[in-house]
Amino acid sequence: MNAKQQVHDFWNEASCGEDLYLKGETLRQKYYQQAKDRYVLEPYIREFADFPSYTNRQVLEIGVGLGADHQKFAEARANLHGCDLTERAIDHTRERLALFSLRSDLRVADAENLPYETGTFDLVYSWGVIHHSPDTPRVANEIFRVLKPGGRANVMIYHKHSWVGYLLWLRYGLAKGKPNTSLATIYANYLESPGTKAYSKVEAKQLFASFSQVSIQTVLTHADLLSSQAGQRHRSWLLTVSRWLYPRWLIRLFFPEHGLYMMISAIK
Numbered sequence: 001m002n003a004k005q006q007v008h009d010f011w012n013e014a015s016c017g018e019d020l021y022l023k024g025e026t027l028r029q030k031y032y033q034q035a036k037d038r039y040v041l042e043p044y045i046r047e048f049a050d051f052p053s054y055t056n057r058q059v060l061e062i063g064v065g066l067g068a069d070h071q072k073f074a075e076a077r078a079n080l081h082g083c084d085l086t087e088r089a090i091d092h093t094r095e096r097l098a099l100f101s102l103r104s105d106l107r108v109a110d111a112e113n114l115p116y117e118t119g120t121f122d123l124v125y126s127w128g129v130i131h132h133s134p135d136t137p138r139v140a141n142e143i144f145r146v147l148k149p150g151g152r153a154n155v156m157i158y159h160k161h162s163w164v165g166y167l168l169w170l171r172y173g174l175a176k177g178k179p180n181t182s183l184a185t186i187y188a189n190y191l192e193s194p195g196t197k198a199y200s201k202v203e204a205k206q207l208f209a210s211f212s213q214v215s216i217q218t219v220l221t222h223a224d225l226l227s228s229q230a231g232q233r234h235r236s237w238l239l240t241v242s243r244w245l246y247p248r249w250l251i252r253l254f255f256p257e258h259g260l261y262m263m264i265s266a267i268k
Contacts, residue, residue: 221260
């Protein structure tokens with residue numbers, strides 16, 4: 001099985017957050033609650049995505065997942081398009097939008113070969129997706145291609161120097177007597193789908209080197225701070241003890257730049 005098929009199968013089994021966050025009696029209630037939980041856990045999404053600014057503008061979301069952000073763009077009346085590698089995510093998002101009487105052109109598609117004309121979009125948005133692609137640089141080039149001149153890419157990818165990475169290294173590197181295990185290996189094998197990557201800020205700038213302007217911000221996440229149920233795949237006595245003893249105040253004070261989420265805004 002090739003790398004891309006492995007990524008597809010992993011996410012097609014359950015779209016991102018499906019098991020943890022789809023709660024409620026009706027499907028409409030489940031989607032409503034999932035969005036509510038999402039923006040409580042990750043409040044920085046709203047400012048980064050800037051949904052209201054894209055009314056009547058051409059917007060593409062790469063990796064729609066369960067469709068919460070896609071719904072927000074639709075509610076802002078963007079001329080909206082969305083793609084995902086998995087059929088499951090497209091089905092979820094299509095059903096979600098239909099329940100709220102919203103519209104988007106949704107497609108199953110590979111971000112390494114986007115099925116859109118050059119110079120189409122005012123915004124390409126992607127939250128936590130393109131680092132799962134086997135060829136992330138190619139995805140970055142495709143984002144550049146489909147943007148209009150002056151268009152913006154708002155993309156979140158994983159940050160290599162994060163507390164999530166350090167904790168996974170403690171568990172799967174040091175605790176297993178393999179202290180020389182690289183963070184790249186840790187992310188590829190123990191964080192979400194096989195082959196997941198994380199980047200330094202320098203590497204992220206290289207990914208988006210074709211753009212005229214690039215700004216980068218990292219944030220400490222609920223996963224870095226062990227303040228949510230994220231990480232249940234790695235459930236163990238070590239995780240349980242860590243939740244009780246974890247020095248969140250110290251991390252916030254001295255290591256605020258060591259968060260998992262790296263938010264990139266780039267202008268073509």
